[in-house]
Amino acid sequence: MTANDHLDYFKPQLVVIPCGSRKLGSPARAADIYVGSYHRACRKAADALRPDRLLILSARHGLLDLDDVIEPYDTPHGAADAVTGRVLLEQATMRDIVGLDPVVALGGARHISLVRSVWPHIHTPLAGTHGMGEQMARLAAIREGRDYI
Structure with missing residues (x-):
């Protein structure tokens, strides 16, 4: 399967990507505040899925x-004050996006688990990868329309 197969036959209504621990030091749009390479790779792959x-x-x-302006923060997924699946479901319900399908989630296991709490039917192109290197390679393949499975 290639990313082009996804583009030709599978246009996601929604792609959810992870935040990142590396951030700008001042308030910024969500599209700009996360500056880490993993977040940026997820963003480029998501954009390629259109x-x-x-x-x-x-x-x-x-x-x-992407246009939401936020302050820098230091809360990792899984921390005591991190967002929960219940909160995500409430947010998705308020945005009237719970019924979207297909939904793609790019990210690691914690990210996928949270997204799955709202959209149990999500597509996870990074599933089956072993470590950050394989995930980055698969994200590059998605971005470039190359085989990734």
């Missing part, structure tokens, strides 16, 4: 639109 909508899953804020 979704109807792209959201960032912030460990502190939950679902963010």
Whole structure:
């Protein structure tokens, strides 16, 4: 399967990508505040899938639109004050996006687990990878339309 197969036969209504621990030092749009290489790779792969909508899953804020302005924070997924699946479901319900399908989630296991709490039917192109190197390679393949399975 290639990313082009996805583009030709599978246009996601929504792609959810992870936030990142590396951030700018001042308030910024969600599209700009996360500066780490993993977040950026997820963003480029998501853009290549041409979704109807792209959201960032912030460990502190939950679902963010690209234009949402936030302050820098230091909350990793899984921390006591991190967003929960229940909060995500409430946010998705308020945004009237719970019924979207297909939904793609790019990210690691914690990220996928949270997204799955709202959209149990998500597509996870990074599933089966072993470590960050394989994930980055698969994200590059998705971005470039090359085989990744």
